[in-house]
Amino acid sequence: MIPLRTRLAQALDYVWGGWGAAASLLLLVALWEAGHEAYGTLVLPSPRETFAMLWRMTLDGRVWPAVVETGRNALAGFLGGVLVGGLLGALAGLSDMMRRLLAPVSTLMLGIPAIAWVVLSLLWFGGSGLAVVFTVLVTSAPVVFASAAEGVRSLDGALQRMARAFRVPRRVLVWDVYLPHMLSYLFPAVATALALSWKVAVMTELLSGAGGIGDGLATARVQVDTVKAMAWILVVVALLLAVEYLLLEPLRRHVLGWRRELPGAETRDPQGI
Protein backbone atom coordinates (compact mmCIF):
# COMPACT_ATOMS: atom_id res chain seq x y z
CA MET A 1 0.00 0.00 0.00
CA ILE A 2 2.80 2.40 0.93
CA PRO A 3 4.63 3.52 -2.21
CA LEU A 4 8.17 2.23 -2.66
CA ARG A 5 9.65 5.70 -2.68
CA THR A 6 8.16 6.51 0.72
CA ARG A 7 9.53 3.24 2.07
CA LEU A 8 12.96 4.02 0.69
CA ALA A 9 12.85 7.48 2.19
CA GLN A 10 11.84 6.02 5.53
CA ALA A 11 14.71 3.51 5.38
CA LEU A 12 17.23 6.24 4.53
CA ASP A 13 15.79 8.37 7.29
CA TYR A 14 16.29 5.49 9.71
CA VAL A 15 19.92 4.95 8.64
CA TRP A 16 20.61 8.70 8.79
CA GLY A 17 19.21 8.72 12.31
CA GLY A 18 22.07 6.32 13.12
CA TRP A 19 24.56 9.23 13.19
CA GLY A 20 23.26 10.31 16.56
CA ALA A 21 23.69 6.80 17.93
CA ALA A 22 27.19 6.57 16.39
CA ALA A 23 28.20 9.87 17.99
CA SER A 24 27.07 8.73 21.43
CA LEU A 25 28.86 5.37 21.03
CA LEU A 26 32.09 7.09 19.97
CA LEU A 27 31.85 9.37 22.98
CA LEU A 28 31.70 6.25 25.14
CA VAL A 29 34.81 4.89 23.40
CA ALA A 30 36.57 8.17 24.17
CA LEU A 31 35.69 7.83 27.85
CA TRP A 32 36.93 4.25 27.71
CA GLU A 33 40.26 5.46 26.32
CA ALA A 34 40.50 8.04 29.09
CA GLY A 35 39.83 5.33 31.65
CA HIS A 36 42.54 3.21 30.12
CA GLU A 37 45.06 6.03 30.30
CA ALA A 38 44.20 6.63 33.93
CA TYR A 39 44.22 3.03 35.20
CA GLY A 40 46.35 0.98 32.80
CA THR A 41 45.82 -2.15 30.74
CA LEU A 42 45.22 -4.60 33.55
CA VAL A 43 42.14 -2.75 34.75
CA LEU A 44 40.92 -1.36 31.46
CA PRO A 45 42.67 -2.24 28.19
CA SER A 46 42.60 0.44 25.53
CA PRO A 47 39.96 0.28 22.83
CA ARG A 48 42.71 -0.19 20.24
CA GLU A 49 44.11 -3.27 22.02
CA THR A 50 40.65 -4.68 22.52
CA PHE A 51 39.64 -4.31 18.89
CA ALA A 52 42.98 -5.82 17.83
CA MET A 53 42.37 -8.79 20.11
CA LEU A 54 38.86 -9.16 18.77
CA TRP A 55 40.25 -9.15 15.24
CA ARG A 56 42.87 -11.81 16.16
CA MET A 57 40.24 -13.98 17.83
CA THR A 58 38.03 -13.69 14.78
CA LEU A 59 40.89 -14.70 12.48
CA ASP A 60 41.66 -17.67 14.78
CA GLY A 61 38.09 -18.80 14.19
CA ARG A 62 37.08 -18.57 17.83
CA VAL A 63 34.43 -15.84 17.66
CA TRP A 64 32.07 -17.04 14.98
CA PRO A 65 31.50 -20.58 16.33
CA ALA A 66 30.87 -19.11 19.80
CA VAL A 67 28.35 -16.63 18.37
CA VAL A 68 26.58 -19.44 16.54
CA GLU A 69 26.52 -21.59 19.64
CA THR A 70 25.16 -18.85 21.89
CA GLY A 71 22.73 -17.71 19.21
CA ARG A 72 21.40 -21.21 18.74
CA ASN A 73 20.87 -21.79 22.45
CA ALA A 74 19.40 -18.36 23.07
CA LEU A 75 17.06 -18.63 20.08
CA ALA A 76 15.91 -22.15 20.98
CA GLY A 77 15.16 -21.08 24.54
CA PHE A 78 13.50 -17.87 23.35
CA LEU A 79 11.24 -19.67 20.88
CA GLY A 80 10.35 -22.25 23.50
CA GLY A 81 9.63 -19.49 26.01
CA VAL A 82 7.43 -17.58 23.58
CA LEU A 83 5.58 -20.75 22.68
CA VAL A 84 5.03 -21.88 26.27
CA GLY A 85 4.32 -18.37 27.59
CA GLY A 86 2.09 -17.55 24.62
CA LEU A 87 0.04 -20.74 24.84
CA LEU A 88 -0.40 -20.63 28.60
CA GLY A 89 -1.15 -16.90 28.35
CA ALA A 90 -3.78 -17.57 25.68
CA LEU A 91 -5.32 -20.22 27.93
CA ALA A 92 -5.35 -17.80 30.85
CA GLY A 93 -6.95 -15.20 28.60
CA LEU A 94 -9.69 -17.58 27.51
CA SER A 95 -10.63 -18.98 30.89
CA ASP A 96 -10.94 -17.13 34.17
CA MET A 97 -10.16 -20.24 36.13
CA MET A 98 -6.94 -20.85 34.21
CA ARG A 99 -5.98 -17.24 34.79
CA ARG A 100 -6.47 -17.56 38.51
CA LEU A 101 -4.39 -20.73 38.48
CA LEU A 102 -1.59 -19.51 36.24
CA ALA A 103 -1.15 -15.83 37.04
CA PRO A 104 0.39 -16.34 40.51
CA VAL A 105 2.71 -18.99 39.08
CA SER A 106 3.84 -16.56 36.39
CA THR A 107 4.43 -13.82 38.95
CA LEU A 108 6.44 -16.24 41.06
CA MET A 109 8.52 -17.36 38.07
CA LEU A 110 9.14 -13.75 37.16
CA GLY A 111 10.34 -13.14 40.70
CA ILE A 112 12.93 -15.94 40.70
CA PRO A 113 16.25 -14.38 39.69
CA ALA A 114 17.76 -15.72 36.47
CA ILE A 115 20.88 -16.72 38.36
CA ALA A 116 18.85 -19.11 40.53
CA TRP A 117 17.57 -20.80 37.37
CA VAL A 118 21.17 -21.09 36.16
CA VAL A 119 22.16 -22.97 39.29
CA LEU A 120 19.14 -25.27 39.08
CA SER A 121 19.61 -25.99 35.39
CA LEU A 122 23.29 -26.78 35.97
CA LEU A 123 22.26 -29.32 38.61
CA TRP A 124 19.59 -30.78 36.35
CA PHE A 125 21.25 -30.75 32.94
CA GLY A 126 24.97 -30.51 33.74
CA GLY A 127 27.17 -28.38 31.56
CA SER A 128 25.31 -29.03 28.32
CA GLY A 129 23.67 -26.61 25.92
CA LEU A 130 20.34 -27.87 27.26
CA ALA A 131 21.01 -26.02 30.52
CA VAL A 132 21.25 -22.78 28.54
CA VAL A 133 18.09 -23.46 26.54
CA PHE A 134 16.17 -24.33 29.69
CA THR A 135 17.28 -21.26 31.61
CA VAL A 136 16.37 -18.95 28.73
CA LEU A 137 13.02 -20.69 28.33
CA VAL A 138 11.93 -20.37 31.95
CA THR A 139 13.05 -16.75 32.19
CA SER A 140 11.41 -15.59 28.95
CA ALA A 141 8.12 -17.53 29.21
CA PRO A 142 6.63 -15.49 32.09
CA VAL A 143 7.54 -12.25 30.30
CA VAL A 144 5.33 -13.28 27.39
CA PHE A 145 2.65 -14.89 29.51
CA ALA A 146 1.02 -11.78 30.97
CA SER A 147 0.85 -9.96 27.62
CA ALA A 148 -0.62 -12.94 25.82
CA ALA A 149 -3.25 -13.34 28.53
CA GLU A 150 -4.19 -9.66 28.42
CA GLY A 151 -4.24 -9.67 24.61
CA VAL A 152 -6.58 -12.63 24.35
CA ARG A 153 -8.77 -11.40 27.17
CA SER A 154 -9.39 -8.06 25.52
CA LEU A 155 -10.06 -9.51 22.06
CA ASP A 156 -13.79 -9.75 22.53
CA GLY A 157 -14.66 -6.10 22.71
CA ALA A 158 -16.21 -3.20 20.90
CA LEU A 159 -14.07 -3.70 17.80
CA GLN A 160 -15.28 -7.23 17.38
CA ARG A 161 -18.88 -6.09 17.72
CA MET A 162 -18.19 -3.45 15.10
CA ALA A 163 -16.63 -6.00 12.75
CA ARG A 164 -19.63 -8.26 13.23
CA ALA A 165 -22.00 -5.38 12.48
CA PHE A 166 -20.22 -4.81 9.17
CA ARG A 167 -20.35 -8.53 8.43
CA VAL A 168 -16.75 -8.75 7.31
CA PRO A 169 -15.52 -12.23 6.45
CA ARG A 170 -13.69 -14.32 9.05
CA ARG A 171 -10.36 -13.84 7.22
CA VAL A 172 -10.63 -10.07 7.65
CA LEU A 173 -11.68 -10.44 11.27
CA VAL A 174 -8.56 -12.48 12.02
CA TRP A 175 -6.17 -10.48 9.85
CA ASP A 176 -7.38 -6.93 10.47
CA VAL A 177 -8.83 -7.12 13.97
CA TYR A 178 -7.43 -10.05 15.97
CA LEU A 179 -3.87 -10.17 14.66
CA PRO A 180 -2.97 -6.45 15.01
CA HIS A 181 -4.61 -6.46 18.42
CA MET A 182 -2.56 -9.45 19.59
CA LEU A 183 0.61 -8.00 18.06
CA SER A 184 0.15 -4.74 19.88
CA TYR A 185 0.10 -6.69 23.14
CA LEU A 186 2.65 -9.37 22.28
CA PHE A 187 5.29 -7.47 20.37
CA PRO A 188 6.74 -5.44 23.26
CA ALA A 189 6.85 -8.54 25.46
CA VAL A 190 8.43 -10.69 22.76
CA ALA A 191 11.04 -8.01 22.05
CA THR A 192 11.87 -7.82 25.75
CA ALA A 193 12.10 -11.60 25.95
CA LEU A 194 14.47 -11.70 22.96
CA ALA A 195 16.84 -9.11 24.41
CA LEU A 196 16.68 -10.95 27.72
CA SER A 197 17.41 -14.34 26.17
CA TRP A 198 20.86 -13.21 24.91
CA LYS A 199 21.93 -12.00 28.29
CA VAL A 200 20.66 -15.04 30.15
CA ALA A 201 22.28 -17.36 27.60
CA VAL A 202 25.70 -15.73 28.04
CA MET A 203 25.35 -15.83 31.80
CA THR A 204 24.45 -19.52 31.85
CA GLU A 205 27.29 -20.36 29.48
CA LEU A 206 29.72 -18.50 31.66
CA LEU A 207 28.78 -20.55 34.70
CA SER A 208 28.28 -23.87 32.98
CA GLY A 209 31.24 -23.87 30.59
CA ALA A 210 28.88 -25.14 27.96
CA GLY A 211 30.68 -23.32 25.15
CA GLY A 212 29.62 -20.15 23.40
CA ILE A 213 30.43 -16.55 24.25
CA GLY A 214 29.94 -17.07 27.97
CA ASP A 215 32.54 -19.83 27.96
CA GLY A 216 35.02 -17.50 26.24
CA LEU A 217 34.40 -14.92 28.96
CA ALA A 218 34.93 -17.55 31.65
CA THR A 219 38.24 -18.60 30.12
CA ALA A 220 39.38 -14.98 29.91
CA ARG A 221 38.55 -14.57 33.59
CA VAL A 222 40.54 -17.66 34.57
CA GLN A 223 43.52 -16.37 32.59
CA VAL A 224 43.06 -12.89 34.11
CA ASP A 225 43.15 -11.64 30.52
CA THR A 226 41.22 -8.36 30.66
CA VAL A 227 41.84 -7.67 26.98
CA LYS A 228 40.21 -10.92 25.96
CA ALA A 229 37.33 -10.37 28.40
CA MET A 230 36.71 -6.91 26.93
CA ALA A 231 36.83 -8.39 23.44
CA TRP A 232 34.15 -10.92 24.33
CA ILE A 233 32.04 -8.18 25.92
CA LEU A 234 32.34 -6.30 22.65
CA VAL A 235 30.98 -9.36 20.85
CA VAL A 236 27.97 -9.53 23.19
CA VAL A 237 27.30 -5.81 22.86
CA ALA A 238 27.61 -5.92 19.07
CA LEU A 239 25.10 -8.77 18.96
CA LEU A 240 22.67 -6.95 21.23
CA LEU A 241 22.92 -3.79 19.14
CA ALA A 242 22.47 -5.76 15.92
CA VAL A 243 19.37 -7.52 17.23
CA GLU A 244 17.94 -4.28 18.55
CA TYR A 245 18.59 -1.95 15.63
CA LEU A 246 18.61 -4.30 12.64
CA LEU A 247 15.76 -6.52 13.72
CA LEU A 248 13.57 -5.27 16.57
CA GLU A 249 13.45 -1.55 15.91
CA PRO A 250 12.54 -1.79 12.20
CA LEU A 251 9.97 -4.46 13.08
CA ARG A 252 8.59 -2.26 15.84
CA ARG A 253 8.23 0.63 13.44
CA HIS A 254 6.48 -1.59 10.96
CA VAL A 255 4.16 -3.37 13.37
CA LEU A 256 3.41 -0.61 15.88
CA GLY A 257 3.85 2.41 13.60
CA TRP A 258 0.28 3.46 14.31
CA ARG A 259 1.20 4.17 17.91
CA ARG A 260 3.71 6.84 16.95
CA GLU A 261 5.42 6.71 20.32
CA LEU A 262 8.82 5.43 19.35
CA PRO A 263 11.11 4.03 20.46
CA GLY A 264 9.51 1.47 22.75
CA ALA A 265 8.20 2.84 26.00
CA GLU A 266 7.98 -0.68 27.42
CA THR A 267 10.22 -1.94 30.18
CA ARG A 268 13.21 -3.59 28.61
CA ASP A 269 14.55 -5.60 31.46
CA PRO A 270 12.08 -6.93 34.01
CA GLN A 271 14.73 -9.30 35.38
CA GLY A 272 17.10 -6.51 36.21
CA ILE A 273 20.07 -8.35 34.75
Add this chain to the structure above:
Amino acid sequence: MSPAVMIAQDSPRRMSAGLAIDAVSHAFGPEPVLSGLSVTLPAAQVGCLIGPSGCGKSTLLAMIGGLLRPDQGRVAHPFARPAFVFQDPCLLPWRDARGNIAFGLNALPMSRTECSARADRLLGTVGLTAEDGEKYPRELSGGMRQRVALARALAIEPDLLLLDEPFSALDVGLRRQMQALVRRLIDARGLTTVLVTHDLAEAVRMADRIVVLSPRPAHVAAQHDIGMPRAARDDGFVQAEVGRLLADPATAEALAVEGLS
Protein backbone atom coordinates in the same frame (compact mmCIF):
# COMPACT_ATOMS: atom_id res chain seq x y z
CA MET B 1 -26.25 -12.31 2.13
CA SER B 2 -24.26 -13.77 4.98
CA PRO B 3 -25.86 -16.38 7.21
CA ALA B 4 -25.25 -14.08 10.19
CA VAL B 5 -28.36 -12.14 9.22
CA MET B 6 -31.12 -13.36 11.39
CA ILE B 7 -33.92 -11.02 10.44
CA ALA B 8 -37.06 -12.57 9.07
CA GLN B 9 -37.38 -11.16 5.59
CA ASP B 10 -40.84 -10.62 4.25
CA SER B 11 -41.62 -11.83 0.77
CA PRO B 12 -41.65 -8.92 -1.70
CA ARG B 13 -45.43 -9.21 -2.26
CA ARG B 14 -46.46 -8.57 1.32
CA MET B 15 -43.82 -6.12 2.28
CA SER B 16 -44.71 -2.54 2.96
CA ALA B 17 -41.16 -1.55 2.03
CA GLY B 18 -40.43 -0.34 5.54
CA LEU B 19 -39.39 -1.49 8.96
CA ALA B 20 -41.87 -3.51 10.98
CA ILE B 21 -41.19 -4.54 14.56
CA ASP B 22 -43.99 -6.75 15.73
CA ALA B 23 -44.62 -7.65 19.39
CA VAL B 24 -40.93 -8.13 20.19
CA SER B 25 -39.96 -9.34 23.65
CA HIS B 26 -36.47 -10.11 24.82
CA ALA B 27 -34.65 -10.95 28.02
CA PHE B 28 -31.01 -11.11 29.03
CA GLY B 29 -30.98 -14.01 31.44
CA PRO B 30 -33.83 -13.58 33.91
CA GLU B 31 -34.21 -9.86 33.27
CA PRO B 32 -36.72 -8.81 30.62
CA VAL B 33 -35.46 -5.96 28.44
CA LEU B 34 -38.20 -5.54 25.85
CA SER B 35 -41.80 -6.50 26.38
CA GLY B 36 -44.22 -6.73 23.49
CA LEU B 37 -42.82 -3.81 21.57
CA SER B 38 -44.28 -2.90 18.17
CA VAL B 39 -43.03 -0.13 15.87
CA THR B 40 -43.30 0.54 12.16
CA LEU B 41 -41.32 2.94 10.04
CA PRO B 42 -41.94 3.66 6.34
CA ALA B 43 -38.94 3.42 4.03
CA ALA B 44 -36.85 6.55 3.46
CA GLN B 45 -37.91 7.98 6.83
CA VAL B 46 -35.96 8.68 9.96
CA GLY B 47 -37.19 6.94 13.08
CA CYS B 48 -35.93 7.97 16.46
CA LEU B 49 -35.89 5.68 19.49
CA ILE B 50 -35.82 7.74 22.64
CA GLY B 51 -36.11 6.60 26.22
CA PRO B 52 -34.39 6.46 29.58
CA SER B 53 -30.85 5.06 29.81
CA GLY B 54 -30.68 1.29 29.81
CA CYS B 55 -34.22 0.85 28.55
CA GLY B 56 -33.19 -1.45 25.72
CA LYS B 57 -32.84 1.03 22.85
CA SER B 58 -29.51 -0.37 21.75
CA THR B 59 -30.80 -3.93 22.08
CA LEU B 60 -33.64 -3.06 19.73
CA LEU B 61 -31.20 -1.46 17.29
CA ALA B 62 -29.02 -4.59 17.33
CA MET B 63 -32.12 -6.61 16.44
CA ILE B 64 -32.98 -4.31 13.57
CA GLY B 65 -29.40 -4.68 12.33
CA GLY B 66 -29.62 -8.46 12.52
CA LEU B 67 -27.03 -8.83 15.27
CA LEU B 68 -29.49 -10.23 17.76
CA ARG B 69 -32.56 -12.42 17.39
CA PRO B 70 -35.55 -11.52 19.55
CA ASP B 71 -36.86 -14.16 21.99
CA GLN B 72 -40.37 -13.49 20.78
CA GLY B 73 -42.00 -11.49 18.01
CA ARG B 74 -40.44 -10.50 14.71
CA VAL B 75 -38.37 -7.79 13.15
CA ALA B 76 -39.04 -7.56 9.43
CA HIS B 77 -37.67 -5.22 6.81
CA PRO B 78 -36.64 -5.43 3.16
CA PHE B 79 -33.21 -3.90 3.71
CA ALA B 80 -30.22 -6.02 2.80
CA ARG B 81 -27.40 -3.77 3.89
CA PRO B 82 -27.67 -2.12 7.29
CA ALA B 83 -24.77 -0.01 8.56
CA PHE B 84 -24.03 1.02 12.14
CA VAL B 85 -22.54 4.09 13.73
CA PHE B 86 -21.93 3.61 17.45
CA GLN B 87 -21.50 6.09 20.26
CA ASP B 88 -17.84 5.09 20.44
CA PRO B 89 -16.41 5.43 16.93
CA CYS B 90 -14.91 1.91 17.23
CA LEU B 91 -12.12 2.65 14.75
CA LEU B 92 -9.26 0.20 14.25
CA PRO B 93 -6.31 2.00 15.91
CA TRP B 94 -3.84 0.34 13.50
CA ARG B 95 -5.56 1.57 10.34
CA ASP B 96 -5.42 5.15 9.14
CA ALA B 97 -8.67 7.02 8.56
CA ARG B 98 -8.84 5.93 4.93
CA GLY B 99 -8.30 2.28 5.88
CA ASN B 100 -10.99 2.55 8.52
CA ILE B 101 -13.48 4.01 6.07
CA ALA B 102 -12.77 1.14 3.69
CA PHE B 103 -13.08 -1.49 6.44
CA GLY B 104 -16.72 -2.39 5.77
CA LEU B 105 -15.96 -2.78 2.06
CA ASN B 106 -14.10 -5.99 2.94
CA ALA B 107 -17.49 -7.66 3.08
CA LEU B 108 -18.31 -6.61 -0.49
CA PRO B 109 -16.91 -7.92 -3.75
CA MET B 110 -14.79 -4.92 -4.68
CA SER B 111 -11.33 -4.38 -6.07
CA ARG B 112 -8.70 -2.55 -4.03
CA THR B 113 -8.66 0.44 -6.33
CA GLU B 114 -12.45 0.76 -6.13
CA CYS B 115 -12.26 0.55 -2.35
CA SER B 116 -9.66 3.27 -2.02
CA ALA B 117 -11.43 5.47 -4.56
CA ARG B 118 -14.63 5.18 -2.59
CA ALA B 119 -12.82 5.87 0.70
CA ASP B 120 -11.31 9.00 -0.86
CA ARG B 121 -14.72 10.19 -2.01
CA LEU B 122 -16.24 9.66 1.42
CA LEU B 123 -13.47 11.57 3.17
CA GLY B 124 -14.75 14.59 1.29
CA THR B 125 -18.39 13.72 1.91
CA VAL B 126 -17.96 13.87 5.68
CA GLY B 127 -15.78 16.98 5.50
CA LEU B 128 -12.31 15.51 6.00
CA THR B 129 -9.23 16.31 3.90
CA ALA B 130 -6.95 13.90 2.07
CA GLU B 131 -4.27 14.51 4.74
CA ASP B 132 -6.76 13.52 7.44
CA GLY B 133 -7.11 10.26 5.56
CA GLU B 134 -3.48 9.43 6.31
CA LYS B 135 -3.88 9.95 10.03
CA TYR B 136 -4.35 7.22 12.59
CA PRO B 137 -7.34 7.43 14.96
CA ARG B 138 -5.17 8.57 17.88
CA GLU B 139 -4.14 11.59 15.82
CA LEU B 140 -7.73 12.59 15.10
CA SER B 141 -10.04 14.63 17.34
CA GLY B 142 -13.22 13.11 18.74
CA GLY B 143 -15.39 14.82 16.14
CA MET B 144 -13.13 13.72 13.30
CA ARG B 145 -13.19 10.15 14.54
CA GLN B 146 -16.97 10.17 14.54
CA ARG B 147 -16.89 11.54 10.98
CA VAL B 148 -14.67 8.62 9.98
CA ALA B 149 -17.13 6.21 11.62
CA LEU B 150 -19.96 7.85 9.68
CA ALA B 151 -18.00 7.61 6.44
CA ARG B 152 -17.28 3.95 7.14
CA ALA B 153 -21.02 3.32 7.51
CA LEU B 154 -21.89 5.24 4.34
CA ALA B 155 -19.09 3.56 2.37
CA ILE B 156 -20.96 0.28 2.09
CA GLU B 157 -23.84 2.23 0.51
CA PRO B 158 -26.32 1.01 3.10
CA ASP B 159 -30.06 0.94 2.57
CA LEU B 160 -30.61 1.20 6.33
CA LEU B 161 -28.58 3.43 8.62
CA LEU B 162 -28.53 2.55 12.31
CA LEU B 163 -27.19 5.28 14.59
CA ASP B 164 -26.62 4.35 18.23
CA GLU B 165 -26.25 7.66 20.09
CA PRO B 166 -23.57 8.72 17.61
CA PHE B 167 -23.43 12.33 18.81
CA SER B 168 -23.66 11.98 22.57
CA ALA B 169 -19.91 11.83 23.20
CA LEU B 170 -19.38 15.12 21.33
CA ASP B 171 -19.54 18.60 22.80
CA VAL B 172 -22.51 20.80 21.97
CA GLY B 173 -21.06 22.68 18.99
CA LEU B 174 -19.70 19.55 17.36
CA ARG B 175 -22.94 17.73 18.01
CA ARG B 176 -24.94 20.35 16.11
CA GLN B 177 -22.45 20.20 13.25
CA MET B 178 -22.66 16.44 13.02
CA GLN B 179 -26.45 16.47 13.27
CA ALA B 180 -26.61 18.88 10.36
CA LEU B 181 -24.17 16.77 8.35
CA VAL B 182 -26.07 13.53 8.98
CA ARG B 183 -29.37 15.26 8.23
CA ARG B 184 -28.06 16.46 4.87
CA LEU B 185 -26.61 13.07 3.96
CA ILE B 186 -29.76 11.20 4.91
CA ASP B 187 -31.99 13.59 2.96
CA ALA B 188 -29.72 13.51 -0.09
CA ARG B 189 -29.76 9.71 -0.18
CA GLY B 190 -33.32 9.09 1.02
CA LEU B 191 -31.85 6.69 3.58
CA THR B 192 -34.10 4.84 5.96
CA THR B 193 -32.56 5.60 9.34
CA VAL B 194 -33.06 4.57 12.92
CA LEU B 195 -31.46 6.87 15.47
CA VAL B 196 -31.13 5.99 19.13
CA THR B 197 -30.84 9.00 21.40
CA HIS B 198 -31.75 10.26 24.84
CA ASP B 199 -31.97 13.88 23.74
CA LEU B 200 -35.47 14.99 22.79
CA ALA B 201 -34.25 18.11 20.96
CA GLU B 202 -31.99 15.92 18.83
CA ALA B 203 -34.92 13.63 18.08
CA VAL B 204 -37.06 16.58 17.03
CA ARG B 205 -34.29 17.92 14.82
CA MET B 206 -33.66 14.61 13.06
CA ALA B 207 -36.75 12.39 13.06
CA ASP B 208 -39.89 11.89 11.00
CA ARG B 209 -41.20 9.59 13.68
CA ILE B 210 -40.28 9.68 17.34
CA VAL B 211 -40.88 6.52 19.32
CA VAL B 212 -40.76 7.04 23.07
CA LEU B 213 -39.83 3.89 24.99
CA SER B 214 -40.79 3.24 28.59
CA PRO B 215 -38.22 2.26 31.23
CA ARG B 216 -37.07 -1.35 31.19
CA PRO B 217 -38.69 -3.67 30.20
CA ALA B 218 -39.40 -1.36 27.32
CA HIS B 219 -42.62 -0.98 25.43
CA VAL B 220 -43.78 1.93 23.31
CA ALA B 221 -44.91 4.67 25.66
CA ALA B 222 -45.81 7.20 22.97
CA GLN B 223 -45.25 7.91 19.32
CA HIS B 224 -45.12 11.24 17.51
CA ASP B 225 -44.81 12.08 13.83
CA ILE B 226 -43.24 15.35 12.78
CA GLY B 227 -44.51 16.69 9.48
CA MET B 228 -42.18 19.66 9.00
CA PRO B 229 -39.39 19.02 6.48
CA ARG B 230 -36.04 18.53 8.25
CA ALA B 231 -34.34 21.41 6.47
CA ALA B 232 -37.01 23.83 7.69
CA ARG B 233 -36.72 22.96 11.38
CA ASP B 234 -35.06 25.93 13.02
CA ASP B 235 -34.27 26.38 16.71
CA GLY B 236 -37.59 28.03 17.39
CA PHE B 237 -39.47 25.12 15.87
CA VAL B 238 -37.39 22.57 17.78
CA GLN B 239 -38.01 24.37 21.06
CA ALA B 240 -41.74 24.65 20.48
CA GLU B 241 -41.98 21.04 19.37
CA VAL B 242 -40.05 19.73 22.39
CA GLY B 243 -42.48 21.66 24.59
CA ARG B 244 -45.45 20.23 22.72
CA LEU B 245 -44.16 16.66 23.06
CA LEU B 246 -43.45 17.02 26.76
CA ALA B 247 -47.00 18.23 27.24
CA ASP B 248 -48.03 14.68 26.41
CA PRO B 249 -48.20 12.94 29.82
CA ALA B 250 -47.01 9.53 28.54
CA THR B 251 -43.94 11.06 26.89
CA ALA B 252 -43.12 13.24 29.88
CA GLU B 253 -43.44 10.30 32.26
CA ALA B 254 -41.19 8.01 30.21
CA LEU B 255 -38.50 10.65 29.80
CA ALA B 256 -38.76 12.05 33.34
CA VAL B 257 -37.22 8.86 34.71
CA GLU B 258 -34.00 9.79 33.01
CA GLY B 259 -34.10 13.26 34.51
CA LEU B 260 -34.12 11.74 37.98
CA SER B 261 -31.42 9.15 37.40
